[in-house]
Amino acid sequence: MDAFLSALVFQAGYNTTVVSIGSAILGASAGAIGAFVLLRKRSLVSDTISHATLPGLALAFIFMALVTGDGRWVGGLMIGAAISAGIGLVVVEWMVRHTRLAEDAAIGSVLSVFFGFGIVLLTVIQSMETGRQAGISDYLVGSTAGMLRSEDETIAIAALVVGAVIFVMRRSFTLVCFDQEYAAVRGVNVRLTDLVMLGLLLAITVIGLKVAGLVLIVAMTIIPPVTARFWTDRPEPMPIIAAAIGAVSAYLGAIISSLDGGLPTGPLIVLVAFGVFIASMLFSPRSGLFAGNLRKLSFRHDVHERQGMLALARGKRIRDPVTLRILQRKGLVRRDGVATPQGQAAGAEVVRDEARWALYCRLYPEEAAGTTHQGVTAIKEALPPDLIADLDRRLSLQQAQP
Amino acid sequence: MSNDFVQLSLMPLAIGVLACIACALLGNFLVLRRQSMIGDAVSHVALPGIVLAVILSGTLDVGPMLVGAAGAAIVAALLIELVRKVGNVEPGAAIGVVLTTLFASGVLLLEQTDTSKVHLDVEHALYGNLESLIWLAGDSWGSLLDPQALAEIPPQLPRLAIVLVAVSAFIAIFWKELVIGTFDTAFADSIGARPQGVGFGLIVMVAVAAVAAFDAVGSIIVIAMFICPPSAARLMTDRMPAQITWSVVFATLSAVFGYILAGYGPLWIGATSSVSAAGMIATVSGIILGIVCFIGPKRHGIRGAGALSAAPAE
Structure with missing residues (x-):
């Protein structure tokens, strides 16, 4: 408990501090972009993105391992993950536009097939002689324990950049979420705005992989915005509240995980966020149960x-x-x-x-x-x-x- | 070679085929009802139930696991309803909240357990252990007629066979109600076909199939099989019986080619070890769907209908 308190107030060493602050920034950005995605009613798209990162992650690992002998460089893994998640998104869009399949079938099939192929590649890595699988399996459920300082800083800075872009784009996002036609009349490029929104969602997913894990990063973009809805009906404060909830959940989750090195970060963050969700559902003065x-x-x-x-x-x-x-x-x-x-x-x-x-x-x-x-x-x-x-x-x- | 095949590959292959067909049969209705994500949800939430069952019973016996997974599925369904109704949250987001939370608790429970006592880990839950379901007693094709050897086949095989029979029986008995309820709920209600009851029965069957398959082949293959073969079949035909037939064909092809590619493919290109069979089966089902997306005779449906189909019918 003492360790927990000291970590809470940044007294548990430089690394824990950087990890927890980085996670908080990540949680804030994820909550904010998630709020817009929720208002656009596309929450399950983030499920596709997160599962579709796996093959890219694995291919990047294999490629880097073959070229340099070590496949664990976080930047390269992120680029690989982003590319394959992007391909997954394009495939979903294409299937919805060009075949008669509904969006849910397109999302489900892309998600499972990409993930399946990723698993195939993971078993390839396991059998490779240079394959140190320890690094890559962290990406399934997330782990901040033993993260390098440079990794922490990369994640924090990238999440900060995404957060800044969300802030700049917030007006167009809100317009497009509520009234596409009006937004178009006002001169907002709806298709481009949608693309930027999904791009930011993709970016935050990829950045958060190492922290939350690819099965659970989706929760960081869904639970905080849904929770924020209990506290406001207005579009302006909603992303801010979602960002705050995301930041607190990620911060606490990262700290608890860093105390007990064995515990994966992703589930801890998700459970803290869910706790906030339940509390809001019960006690929110606006639409809570009580x-x-x-x-x-x-x-x-x-x-x-x-x-x-x-x-x-x-x-x-x-x-x-x-x-x-x-x-x-x-x-x-x-x-x-x-x-x-x-x-x-x-x-x-x-x-x-x-x-x-x-x-x-x-x-x-x-x-x-x-x-x-x-x-x-x-x-x-x-x-x-x-x-x-x-x-x-x-x-x-x-x-x-x- | 052929005796090796019976011993090492026959059972996984048969189990894979049975699991794929059982899931694909039900998937036809999920895809048409725009409920594809239910397969995804069920397979995620089964994890905490299974882990809890293993911890409480202290064994890897199947009975408790099935009970645990079924319990978790029921809890999840109730939670999703609760979040939707009480919190006034849209269905997609409600599913997202509940399934990630339950999966997170499953992962944490797993990490807390002493894995030396019972072998269960996240990887196992995600990609199953199809390759390890070997039949040691079956040393030749003749063993198929030998009762002693047959007594030692992996228990997953008879279990999945029973599930497949149950699924087929469910679809055969409630065929009319399922089809009417899928295409026109209001009409089904008006003629007394009880669309809600049959819809609930469908979800229960999905949960049963997912849990039975989960233990053998892991959760990815379950999601892929619920969605990919039926989606591909939907692009082949406009008729329901034909769609079901196509989905069974695609599921069987995926299972057979996926297993063979995973087990022998790497050897052909000079690698020394095989890759995940579950992952490869999912991959092959995706490749089939991809091909059908380009050449399926009914891939377009009615022109322009795609734009209207974005909002799921509630």
Whole structure:
């Protein structure tokens, strides 16, 4: 635990610090680009990208091992991975455009075939005399333990560059995500923007391979954005929140992994992110489970109260026990169900509100459809006082000339 | 040579073919229903279930593994529904969240276990151990008639045979409901064909086939077989029975050529050791799909329909 705390505040040595900061930058960039990909409804594309990196990774390893004798140079592996993931993306696009297969079938087949071929190449590496497979199997589930300092720095800088590009492109991304036609009218090149988005996704996948592993890097681009959706409805803060969640998850995951050298980083990062996801799903004030249930309960309470008061005003007997309890607590009815003076006054007020609202709906149907008023709260919460006064004037005129 | 073949290659080959056909049969419906990623999800989430079963039972026996994997599949299905409904998350992202999390817990569990006691690792889960399913007692073709030798065939073979029979029976019995439900859910509902029930049955069969095949051939081949042969078959014909036939043909070709290429191919070009059979089978199925994409007679379908098909029907 002490070791954990000291790592948390950068006291656990230079390497751990660089690894955790690098992972945090990576997590932030992955979360931010993932947010746009999620809004574009293409989350599963990142699954294709990550699986399709394997053959390129293996081929780069074999090539470098044959030429230089050591295949573990991280830059070369990244280039190989990027090329084969790019080919995978192109194949998916081509299949969707030129054959009758749907996108899910194209994604699934490319993903599994590329991965299968990658596995074939991995077994080739295993049998090679120069093949030190230790380096390459780290890329399956991720490992920050024993990373070289130069590797750390490469990853951190590359992730930072990607993050900067995302920041520059954020407006076009948002436009394209929400309204392609409008974006095109505004002069945004939709196809190019899409390409850049996928390119950045590809770049972050490749950069993150070593940290998170290729089976799980996809989670870093999916879970933080999905979590961010619980906290906001607006497109501007969403990538920022996703980036923050991604950064925290990756940072904690990398630290826990560095403490116990045997644990792969990828799963740790994913589980931390999932923890944040669950917490958000339960406790988010906007759309969390608890907040949602509280809202539902309070809405039910309002409906019972409102209907009860209407019944009082109309002199009807209330039989529903929940309604009775609510009204009793407010002192609107006596224990035997008869309205108190306050109850009668409140009932009359509700009836008047109903009449006001009905008139408002008739006079201004479009505005009425646009409000969130559902007729269970007092009308003065939905309409300004001068409008209510105007409605009252019209109502009394109506009553004067029946 | 031929006795070697019986001893070393006959069983893996037969197991590969059975697994491929079982998955491909079900895959036809997944591909048509735009549910291809379910095969992907099932094969990912089986991992934690299997690992947990191995830890709890302390053996590599198949019974607990199947129970564990089936349990994990059910948990995953519930979680995906929960995330979708409670979190109001779109289906693709919900699948992504749940399957990566479950796979991550599986990997962590694996790393925590004492691997010296039971042999199970990530590589095993990813690419299976098809090559190791040898039949030591079968020293010649005559052994196929020898009850004593037959008693020692790898247990995966009869298990996959049973699964294949079950899958075929499921498709044969519910053929009408499956086909109607696949093409027109509303119509199926209106005539009482219970599309939801049959759809759920399909997912259960997919999980059963995936788990049975998983242990023998690993998870990649499972995903590839659910998707590639049926996709290729879909580009060959417009008729459902013909598509199923084509998918079985493609699955068999992939299994046979994939296994042979993996086992003997490297020897032909002078290498000394073979490569992963599961990976090679997936590769061959991809090559077949690639060829069919260029020459399949029905590869285009209705012109322009491709643009409309991007959004999956819910």
